[in-house]
Amino acid sequence: MRTIRREDVELLAPAGDWDCLRAAVANGADAVFFGVEKFNARARAHNFTMAELPDIMSFLHLYGVQGFLTFNILVFEEELNDAKQLIEACVDAGVDAVIVQDLGLVKMIREISPDFPIHGSTQMTITSPEAVEFTKPFDIERVVLGRENNLKQIKQIGDQAKLPMEVFVHGALCVSYSGQCLTSEMWGGRSANRGECAQACRLPYDLMVDGEQKPMGDVTYLLSPKDLAAIEIVPELIEAGVRSFKIEGRLKTPEYVANVVSKYRKAIDRYFDGLDARPSKEEVRELQQSFSRGFTVGFLQGTNNKQLVDGTFPKSRGVFVGRIKQILRDAVICELEAPLKRGDGLVFDAGDPTKKEEGGRIYDLRRKGEKLEGEAEGGLIEIVMGRNDVELGRLHVGDRIWKTNDPALDKRLRQTFETDKPYRTFPVSVKVTGVLGETLKSWWTDVKGGHTVFVQSELPLVQAEKRPMDEQLFTEQFGRLGGTIYELAELDVQLDGALIVPMRELNGMRRMAVELMEDERQKPRAYIKREVGVYDDVPVAVTEHHAAVTAVNAPTLSQADRSSVELTALCRSLDQVKAVLATTDVNLIYADFEFIKQFPAAVEAVHAAGRKIALVTPRIHMPGETGYFNNILKLKPDAVLIRNTGAAYYFLKHRFENPDAPQPQLIGDFSLNVANHKAADLFLAAGLSKVTPSYDLNIQQMVDLLRRAETSKLEVVIHQHMPMFHTEHCVYCTFLSEGTDFTNCGRPCEEKRVSLQDRVGMSHPVRVDEGCRNTVYNAIDQSGAEYLNHFMDLGIRSFRVEFLEETPEKVTEILDLYRKAIDGQISGTQVWRSLKATNQLGVTKGTLVK
Structure with missing residues (x-):
């Protein structure tokens, strides 16, 4: 077993501005992550400008600190050129890595540079070894695990995937899995996947159980987690294989950065010094003082729903x-x-607190x-x-x-x-040689920086008449490094005789050596950079077709074109499946049930009717949960709806290892966050037969994607209840049970139906999956019916309607309306109006509205 060394563990600090950057460096950060302008998940931070990148990297590298640029949002089609410019600027500035969410952006970075370092953001929702394996063909050198992974899982992922694990250890917790929260987008048009989270989880909700409000006293912030503080378990994190300790807080003050970084620096150092790494009471209080909604270790020690949410206040209390x-x-x-x-x-x-x-x-x-x-x-x-x-x-x-x-x-x-002194000093080793009549020669080695510079005197050495130069003199003169980042650690003097040069020569040599060593430190890292166009990978045929569509304003689809358009239905109950079979001609039915034990009946019913069935994976895949995928394969579905990259890897690997066995079609769902043609191409090239565009796209962004993507391999969800929060935090367990997790909660989810009622009286259903994760669905279903013709003109031949709690009669009615609209018998507007008139809650255009 390899011994973990101090230098193997990185302390990674946030920086929203220059003061935060300085605070991080001054207080012991090994690396800093920061954003520039709009392409990062903290749009409200001050952020830096692209023009500042060389100065930022020069400052950080001077102090031996790495700089990672956060590019952890989805990139829309028409933003790819701007994204390319920023990546090229990062390559030129020698940024140490870019932290990425969008796999389409990963593809583009690899087109630009084969060796520029990429880190997979926590927004990628990487929570299993299989998800890490999916990233390996793209040479992603590090992944930031989901905040929901516990210590045992972190170790398991690291051991299996053999990749450095980066884990959040301090700061605000999202109640939803990162990259899987659509609430802010749904309610306010501000997407969490675009760095504009409106923090809907921090709002008050009433708990509705079977339609009745449950009295909760002063507990109203049902989805507002405490803040993460893992400082008490630093040794356990190191021993579990965490190699980067990440502190959240690019919206926080420089005092917060200084406080938190210094505390974790001490804890990590104490561990490697063989001391008690746990913080004192005073240190914990000081951490609380900078920002705290109450502290928790989150999920790091396992799921405990009772400890994650206090529920009585949503903001920092100190x-x-x-x-x-x-x-x-x-x-x-x-x-x-x-x-x-x-x-x-x-x-x-x-x-x-209201x-x-x-x-x-x-x-x-x-x-x-x-x-x-x-x-x-x-x-x-x-x-x-x-x-x-x-x-x-x-x-x-x-x-x-x-x-x-x-x-x-x-x-x-x-x-x-806020000091004129250098934030850190580094040891320098100096070798000096001298021969009468020649210049005094010196080699200065920056021990930590790993480079050596050569400096010699301008004047030659002469014979000393009184006081020849000796080691003490050089120690005194070359040791005058105050105000610089260097301190003299070692000196080797080799003079041939009693020699001397003027003192000003030694001072000049010292100053020149410092300047040259600093220049070496500040040189940008060099990467390979290719000249490629953003749309070089779009086939000419696709470009020509979409140019023709654009030139002719909404060409009329022939009846043959319309009849080739497939309507699919996603059902969440067996009764809905039976309604689709009995009253419609829908050929492909998705079964997305809360409990896997209901799958066999659905498969049997659909196959008995001569139709096709797709079984749906959970949105999250944790270590040790491949049994779920095995069960799906045993049922021999016609297709599998893939909701995470871990599932994609598992089913693609199974196909590769069993080339002669019948294999289900693999369809990528919205949760893979396909927002541009490059992301679509990446998943299709990996082996998926179709992908579903992200729900983050509005109508214009969707059209922009369809103009450049292979639309015959896309399926658009045209009607659904938006799945807003997707969370490890179980509302049923927390508020309807005495237990702490699935092992002792008594499974109230099998008996009760819970929803969360917001401030305007809308009641949002909460559903549980096989892994006991909760999804909060929007109370109002949404429709993109008005855009059907436009999408069909652009080549879409598959539309999905998703159901939640609809009765069999409602399922029939909705599918009938959409089939008539696809066939041209009624307009999309008529679908809209009909649904609005017959649906008790009405519908909304949701994220597809301009």
Whole structure:
């Protein structure tokens, strides 16, 4: 077993601006991730500009820190040229890696450069060894695992996939799997896959059980997780094979970056020094002070639904101080659970964060009426707030008190990076040789940087009459490296006789050596770069066809064209399957059931009717869950709907290993996040027969994709309830059970139907899959019926209608309307109007609206 070395473990820090970048470097980060302009998952951060890339990389490399650019969003078709420019700028600037979500972008990067490093973002939803294996043909050198993977799974993935594992260890948690959240897009047109998350998970919801509201007291933030803080389990993470500790926070302050990075730096270093790596109480409090909704280890130690969500508040609270014991004329009395001092900021929490909360700064602290100097650390304390800061009449005995700000801590943290001194120093080894009448020669080796520079004097060496140069003199002169990033670590002096040059020569040599060594450090990494066009991979026939479609405004489809268009149906119950078989001519039916035990009956019924059935994989695949895929194969479906890259790898590998056995058709679903023709081509080239475009595309973006893609191999979902949140956090287990996970929850999901009611009264169904993961579906189904003709003109010959809770009668009605629209008997608008008139909830154009 190979020993883990300190240099094998990377501490990776976020940077939203230059101050954050400096704070990360000053406090011990080994690498920094940052975004530029629009192509990153933090569109609201200040971000850097493309023009700053050379300066950023020069600064980071000067200090031996790597710089990773976040490109972790989906890229739409008409953005590919801009994306290409940014990738080329990264290659030129010597960026150490780019963190990517979009597999189409991965394809483009490899077309541009075969050796430019790519990291697979957590937005790729990589949660299993099979998903890692899927990325290997594209030479992705590192993957960022899903936040839902636990320590055992992380080790298993690392051991099987033999790739460095990067894991989030601190910061905000998404309740949904990264890359699988469509809520923000659905409700506000702000896509999480585009860096514009509106944080719908932080909103209040009412829990509806079988249509009735369940009383929850002050628990209303049912989907708002606490913040991740894995600092207590740093040793376990290292021993599980985590090689990069990633801190979330490109929207956070430089003080936050300085605070969190310094704490994890200490914990990692303590581990390798053989000391207790666990943080002190004071260190934990300081972490809470910078930002905290309450801390959790998330899923790292396994699923515990009771610990993930507090439910009483959705925003940062800081440090819990205590509760109000008594309210005086000018102060409140509290039994302190954390230190306080004058100037600290407090908020008083009455249990309803939607209402205005009282808060301000501490003016004075008293104990039994006597004024306290310095910090109060425990016991009953009278807290006097600043004049006019707090309306004491609005406070209550029992209200929680939180310390939201600590100016002294902020000042101390700022001092780490607001300094003229270098943030780090590096050892330098110097060799000096000299011969009478020749120049003084020196070789300066940057030990950590791994390079050597040669510097010689301008004047020749002369015979010394009084005090010849010796090792002590060189130590003194060449050791004057204060204000630089270097410190003299080793000196080898080899002079032939008693020799001397003027002192100014030694000073000049030292300055020149520092300049040359710094230049070496700051040189950009060199990569291969090819000149390729973004659309060089689009077949000429496709381009010509779509040019003709564009030239003729909406050509009339012949009846033969229309009759060749396939309508497919995705059913979530056996009754829906039977309705499709009994009343429609739909030939391909997808079975997407909550429980796999219902699959055999669906397969038998569909095959008995002479139709085809596709079984659907879960959206998430964890280590050890390939048994689900095995069961699908045993049932011999005609097709499999692939919802994750782990499943894609498994079924493609099975096909390769069993070339003579009958194989199901493999169709990629929306969750593969195909947003451009390159992503579609990548999955088709891998072996899928069809793919489904991402739900992130609006109508214009969809049309742009269809103009460049092989539309005969695309299936468009034309009607569905949008699957918004997809989460490991089980609402059923958390709020309807005494248990903590699937092993002890009693499976209330088999007896009850839960939905989440939002602020406008819409009730969004929550469904459970075989892996106990929850999907929250939008209450309103959406239709793209108005665009049917346009999509058919562009070559789409397969449209899918997805059902959720519809009755058999409703299934028949909806499919009949879409078949008539495809056949040209009614318009898409008539479908829309009919559904709006007959559907109790109405429908919305959803993400396909312009």
